[in-house]
Amino acid sequence: MSVTNQTQSQAQPPTKNDTILLDVKGLKKYFPIQKGFLRRTVGYVKAVDDISFFVREGETLGVVGESGCGKSTAGRSIIRLYEPTAGQVSFKSQVLGSNGQTKTVNLLDLNAQEMKSVRQEISMIFQDPVNSLNPRMSVSDIIAEPMIIHGMKMGQDTEDIIVSLLERVGLRSDHLRRYPHEFSGGQRQRIGIARALSLNPSLVICDEPVSALDVSIQAQTLNLLQDLQKDFNLAYIFVAHDMSVVEHISDRVAVMYVGKIVEMAETDALFTNPLHPYTEALLSSVPKPDPLYKPHRIMMQGEVADPSNPPSGCYFHPRCRYAQDLCKEKSPEFRQIKHDHWTACHFAGELKLEGI
Amino acid sequence: MSEPLIEIKDLRVEFNVREGIVKAVDGFNLTINRGETVGVIGESGCGKSVTARAILNMVPKPGKVTSGEILYYRRSKENPSDGQSRTTDVLDLTKLDPDGETIRQVRGGEIGMIFQEPMSSLTPVYSVGTLINEAVSLHRLSPVKRVGAQITETIQTHRRVTKAEGRQIAIEMLRKVGIPKPNERVDSYPHQLSGGQRQRVMIAIALSCEPVMLIADEPTTALDVSIEAQILDIMRELQESSDMAILFITHNLGVVANMAHEIVVMYMGKAVERAKVQDLFYQPQHPYTRSLLQSIPKLGQKKSGERLASIAGSVPDPFHLPPGCVFHPRCPAFMPGRCDTITPQWTQVGDDHWASCLLYEEAGK
Numbered sequence A: 001m002s003v004t005n006q007t008q009s010q011a012q013p014p015t016k017n018d019t020i021l022l023d024v025k026g027l028k029k030y031f032p033i034q035k036g037f038l039r040r041t042v043g044y045v046k047a048v049d050d051i052s053f054f055v056r057e058g059e060t061l062g063v064v065g066e067s068g069c070g071k072s073t074a075g076r077s078i079i080r081l082y083e084p085t086a087g088q089v090s091f092k093s094q095v096l097g098s099n100g101q102t103k104t105v106n107l108l109d110l111n112a113q114e115m116k117s118v119r120q121e122i123s124m125i126f127q128d129p130v131n132s133l134n135p136r137m138s139v140s141d142i143i144a145e146p147m148i149i150h151g152m153k154m155g156q157d158t159e160d161i162i163v164s165l166l167e168r169v170g171l172r173s174d175h176l177r178r179y180p181h182e183f184s185g186g187q188r189q190r191i192g193i194a195r196a197l198s199l200n201p202s203l204v205i206c207d208e209p210v211s212a213l214d215v216s217i218q219a220q221t222l223n224l225l226q227d228l229q230k231d232f233n234l235a236y237i238f239v240a241h242d243m244s245v246v247e248h249i250s251d252r253v254a255v256m257y258v259g260k261i262v263e264m265a266e267t268d269a270l271f272t273n274p275l276h277p278y279t280e281a282l283l284s285s286v287p288k289p290d291p292l293y294k295p296h297r298i299m300m301q302g303e304v305a306d307p308s309n310p311p312s313g314c315y316f317h318p319r320c321r322y323a324q325d326l327c328k329e330k331s332p333e334f335r336q337i338k339h340d341h342w343t344a345c346h347f348a349g350e351l352k353l354e355g356i
Numbered sequence B: 001m002s003e004p005l006i007e008i009k010d011l012r013v014e015f016n017v018r019e020g021i022v023k024a025v026d027g028f029n030l031t032i033n034r035g036e037t038v039g040v041i042g043e044s045g046c047g048k049s050v051t052a053r054a055i056l057n058m059v060p061k062p063g064k065v066t067s068g069e070i071l072y073y074r075r076s077k078e079n080p081s082d083g084q085s086r087t088t089d090v091l092d093l094t095k096l097d098p099d100g101e102t103i104r105q106v107r108g109g110e111i112g113m114i115f116q117e118p119m120s121s122l123t124p125v126y127s128v129g130t131l132i133n134e135a136v137s138l139h140r141l142s143p144v145k146r147v148g149a150q151i152t153e154t155i156q157t158h159r160r161v162t163k164a165e166g167r168q169i170a171i172e173m174l175r176k177v178g179i180p181k182p183n184e185r186v187d188s189y190p191h192q193l194s195g196g197q198r199q200r201v202m203i204a205i206a207l208s209c210e211p212v213m214l215i216a217d218e219p220t221t222a223l224d225v226s227i228e229a230q231i232l233d234i235m236r237e238l239q240e241s242s243d244m245a246i247l248f249i250t251h252n253l254g255v256v257a258n259m260a261h262e263i264v265v266m267y268m269g270k271a272v273e274r275a276k277v278q279d280l281f282y283q284p285q286h287p288y289t290r291s292l293l294q295s296i297p298k299l300g301q302k303k304s305g306e307r308l309a310s311i312a313g314s315v316p317d318p319f320h321l322p323p324g325c326v327f328h329p330r331c332p333a334f335m336p337g338r339c340d341t342i343t344p345q346w347t348q349v350g351d352d353h354w355a356s357c358l359l360y361e362e363a364g365k
């Protein structure tokens, strides 16, 4: 692989194909709640509760939703940093194929060796840059580590790759010998990004990858991610809270609420014509960089739902301003309302919801 | 009515690292008035967090405050209704013993702080043997203690309440910051919470002591926009009810536009522009500020594959700073022969509006 001699590509509509790279079906991750001296299991936190989605080659799927709704857990379950409770995660793998042919595998069936190989193809940028950076390793070692784990020898070549990665994320080569604590929050986040890109993955799970960056470096980083996407046909799962960033980078967006996907659509459709009341409420709270702007925020009444003891029917009903009796009783099906526009709301399409 | 609470004067903080000296904060001035919110924005690594830590006398090693002062106008605690006039002491926070009694009352009690990355201490490898100097544990979540106990301890350090009352306040604060089932979650360990939930625990801790000033370093980055809005409301309410000042550090220009009364823009350890919030967004003067504002992705204007504007070049090497104005190699308004030789001075460019840029020096004089 070589990140060294990529061409800076000009703005062009990206050519996306329809090949599905990752197909997640019925993914669940429940954390046991243990109590007492004997650590008896008294219940479960249903952090991810039966979600299904796919990601095409070279495409970006944005994921947004309430803090604590299971976005990070979903990301970690896909690459089995958490062992999922149930589900299927089909992935089109190069390394597990033979004779240049790809092979579609269920990641949840792979043994440790196979999983290790696949981790070259799926990498993750972690939400908390500090947690993922070993404080005793220099920046150079941190970025080189995945390459070494996968059998590359340190030498001039790897050194060059590391330097060019650092430069592409806006750090300097004189940073190589420094340690993570010597950097600011945003600089550490960029070290995590460089590391995730070092193995030439085909899918990168980006968990809040630009949240610690100032808007200019954020812009550079988003441009970089888009360039790499075009040059290497990379796919991203892009988890973020900043809706303008998500809108900018994503082809499609999934909205999660208490462990479930409640809406999924092409970016434009989702932002301009949301079909789920939670999406509408979320969009109404987006702050704008304009001191004179007065948002018409939709206040969600009631308590934030608890994933260990979710409400009956539609999980959002206690906070939904459109809720009817049906919503308390019956859980809505996740269904397609318009072309490529899915949602789980009994009254989807009947409600007139406000977008951006 | 503006009564200064904190005055930072010519603050300099240096890090002595292997390759030389990093001037993380390089002659920074700022006044924060009671009841006001000052937003600080600027390039990643420009010294925002280090400045915030300097206020609490918590600069991480091997950093040192090499000059300047941070004055804290501290009101005596006596009851204002007893007829006696209140007295105000002036403390230079940089001169206090970092482990002494006074700074410990200030930290977390009179001045609350929400740190960037509240979850950093959760990795065991991180807390062992790192050089980050954590003077007090109360500003980091300890991975081995239940969150409720951690909030209660802080409350008890600074307020005269029993353990049971402290726990009750803790639960109430957790509810306020939107943690579901606060009476159960109060007994969780930090790793059982999501990133945003941990951040909200830190916010609960910082606000539970009713500080006169809150230092909020990226307080809502890990939160979804609706909880973010809710937390910002709580901060504003506290500000109104108790005249709390807020130093609000963030990269989120949408948030700062709605929170701050005044904004300071930093670049390479210095303030480059300061203005009332509306002036800063509507009439930015410094070319760096202008470029920053142009880099924001605009909501509702998606164009497929479109690239964002960003500032050319990268932050200069701190060991070989460019001569003249440090921003000149990246500046779209660069004037050869001037910007690369003359160091710009802090110049008034409008009502309550200051910038350090040679474009304005003649005009200002």
Ligand SMILES: Nc1ncnc2c1ncn2[C@@H]1O[C@H](COP(=O)(O)OP(=O)(O)OP(=O)(O)O)[C@@H](O)[C@H]1O
Binding pocket: A031, A045, A046, A047, A066, A067, A068, A069, A070, A071, A072, A073, A074, A127, A307, B191, B192, B193, B194, B195, B196, B197, B222, B223, B224
């Ligand atoms: N190890 C764990 N044990 C028990 N519960 C957990 C664990 N990790 C996460 N949870 C719970 O699972 C839920 C989902 O957490 P997750 O970290 O996936 O949320 P998130 O959507 O990434 O939130 P954020 O936006 O705040 O990062 C939360 O309610 C959290 O408290």
Ligand SMILES: Nc1ncnc2c1ncn2[C@@H]1O[C@H](COP(=O)(O)OP(=O)(O)OP(=O)(O)O)[C@@H](O)[C@H]1O
Binding pocket: A181, A182, A183, A184, A185, A186, A187, A212, A214, B015, B017, B022, B024, B042, B043, B044, B045, B046, B047, B048, B049, B050, B051, B060, B061, B062, B063, B116
């Ligand atoms: N422990 C340390 N050792 C050496 N240098 C340090 C240390 N801590 C911070 N620095 C340097 O000081 C400068 C200022 O860091 P600071 O954390 O204040 O930046 P910041 O403005 O908060 O950035 P961000 O927006 O990314 O959080 C950075 O260039 C950083 O590399």
Ligand SMILES: [Mg+2]
Binding pocket: A071, A072, A073, A127, A207, B194, B195, B196
């Ligand atoms: Mg998360």
Ligand SMILES: [Mg+2]
Binding pocket: A184, A185, A186, B048, B049, B050, B116, B217
């Ligand atoms: Mg910082």
